[in-house]
Amino acid sequence: MDAVLRAVVVYLFLLIVIRIAGKRSVSQLTTFDLVVILILSEATQQALLGDDFSVLNAFLVIMTLVGLQILFDSVGQRWKRFGRVIDGSPVVVLEDGRPLSDRLKRARVDEADILEQARRSQGIDSLDQIKYAVLERGGGISVIPKSSA
Amino acid sequence: MGMPASGSPASGPKVEQDLDFQRREWAFQRVGWAVMLAIVVAGLLGLFATGPLSRSTVSNADRTLRVSFERFTRFGAPSELVVDVAPGATEGGEARIALSRDYLTAFQVQAVAPEAESVETQGPDLVYVFEVDEGSGLEATFDLQADERWRKSAVIRVPERPPVSLDQFIYP
Numbered sequence: 062m063d064a065v066l067r068a069v070v071v072y073l074f075l076l077i078v079i080r081i082a083g084k085r086s087v088s089q090l091t092t093f094d095l096v097v098i099l100i101l102s103e104a105t106q107q108a109l110l111g112d113d114f115s116v117l118n119a120f121l122v123i124m125t126l127v128g129l130q131i132l133f134d135s136v137g138q139r140w141k142r143f144g145r146v147i148d149g150s151p152v153v154v155l156e157d158g159r160p161l162s163d164r165l166k167r168a169r170v171d172e173a174d175i176l177e178q179a180r181r182s183q184g185i186d187s188l189d190q191i192k193y194a195v196l197e198r199g200g201g202i203s204v205i206p207k208s209s210a
Numbered sequence: 211m212g213m214p215a216s217g218s219p220a221s222g223p224k225v226e227q228d229l230d231f232q233r234r235e236w237a238f239q240r241v242g243w244a245v246m247l248a249i250v251v252a253g254l255l256g257l258f259a260t261g262p263l264s265r266s267t268v269s270n271a272d273r274t275l276r277v278s279f280e281r282f283t284r285f286g287a288p289s290e291l292v293v294d295v296a297p298g299a300t301e302g303g304e305a306r307i308a309l310s311r312d313y314l315t316a317f318q319v320q321a322v323a324p325e326a327e328s329v330e331t332q333g334p335d336l337v338y339v340f341e342v343d344e345g346s347g348l349e350a351t352f353d354l355q356a357d358e359r360w361r362k363s364a365v366i367r368v369p370e371r372p373p374v375s376l377d378q379f380i381y382p
Contacts, residue, residue, distance in 0.1 A: 081242030112286075151225045152232050167236045193223045205223060 063111070064118050068125035071108050076147070083169060148198050155194035158207075168196055178202040258381060259283045271372035274299040284381045285359050288320065291352040297345055299368045305348040306369055308335035313364035316380070317354040324350065335367065356380045 090098075109122050137144030154164050160172050175194045179185045183206045193205040256263035264282045269275065276294040283289040295305045304327075314336055326338040342348050359382040367373040 077242075078246070081239050081246065083239050145228060145231055149235060150228045150232060152227055152229075153223065153225060164232075167233075193225075195223060195225050 064113070064121040065125045067109055067111065068122045069129065071105055072126055072129050075105070080147075080149075151198055152196045153193055154196050154202070155188065155191055157193075158189035158191060160188065160194075164196075170196055170202070175202055175204065179204045179206075257282065259287060259289075266376075268374050268376050270374045274371045275366065275368050275374050277366055277374045277376060279364075279376055279378065281377070282379050282381065283356050285356050287356055289317070289354045289356060289378075291317075291354055293348075293350045293352070293366060295348045295350070295368055297347040299371050300342050300347060301369065303342060303344055305340045305342045305350075306337050307340070307348075307350060308332060308337045308367040308369075309352075310334055310363075310365045311336050313362060316356065316358040316362040318357050319352055320355050321353040322350060323353075324348075326350075335365075 110118060133147055137147050152164055152168060154161055154168065154170060155175055160175065165171060172188065175191070176186070176188065178194070178201075179188075179191055183191075183204050185191065185204075185206055190206055191204055192207045195203045195205070197203055252258065252263075253261075255261050256265070258264075259280060259282045264280045265278065266281045267276060267278045269277075274296040276296075278290075278292040278294070280289050293307050295307065299305070311331075311334055322338065324340060327341050328339045330337045330339065338350070340348055340350060359380050362378050362380060364376050364378070365373050366376070
């Protein structure tokens with residue numbers, strides 16, 4: 062029981078903290094982001110497993126964590142509101158060449174990020190060639206170019 | 211080719227955007243950052259163990275026994291308990307410090323400095339016996355490790371003197 066409880070508590074805690082951290086923090090990883098993620102996993106290890114080095118303990122924790130993922134995912138699919146609380150929702154951050162500054166600022170995304178994505182995915186190099194830029198749930202940016210005249 | 215430059219359709223891209231929710235989410239995040247900051251600062255100050263907010267000292271009624279302990283500690287974490295016995299409370303070259311046994315099931319004694327001559331059971335207590343010089347007191351430091359969770363009480367005694375009671379909280 063202990064193993065399962067620990068896994069549930071740690072899972073929920075991480076979910077809340079990661080959601081508070083915001084989308085940009087977890088996608089488009091820099092090298093240091095990767096380092097922080099590694100350290101995060103070290104920090105949770107002891108809490109998840111405690112002093113119990115048995116294989117069964119590890120199995121229980123793993124199954125609980127994966128089970129919770131499946132559960133939250135299914136519930137999120139069924140109830141859109143719940144899904145939005147867990148995963149967030151996409152946001153349009155640029156419309157017809159004009160960046161929506163208020164949203165960009167709150168989402169902690171800047172024009173440079175949009176341009177980078179535009180270069181990478183569409184090969185376009187200026188904001189006015191973009192019809193829409195959408196900050197997706199996972200934190201990535203999708204760029205929809207203006208159709209060429 | 212005569213295709214007109216595309217203007218944006220009034221409805222925007224077919225994206226399941228929920229701006230109300232999004233704004234609330236952003237506000238929630240800002241509140242969350244403030245809460246995280248507060249928790250981290252509280253942690254630094256010792257609300258969650260080891261720090262000025264946590265260290266506390268209690269004496270017994272006639273000031274012959276003084277105990278310094280951490281009000282807050284965490285499961286599995288080390289914690290120091292310092293017991294100061296006044297010279298008047300020692301007898302025949304011995305200082306006898308009695309700790310309640312339930313307390314010692316919650317806290318494992320990792321080490322005692324100075325080392326005890328012997329450890330005896332006496333009713334509900336475990337008595338640590340130390341050799342002291344005639345007429346001196348003793349300061350004994352117990353290195354404890356929290357082995358259980360939640361609120362724990364301890365009663366610490368020396369023979370013939372009023373006891374010291376203390377309460378600790380072990381975070382899970």
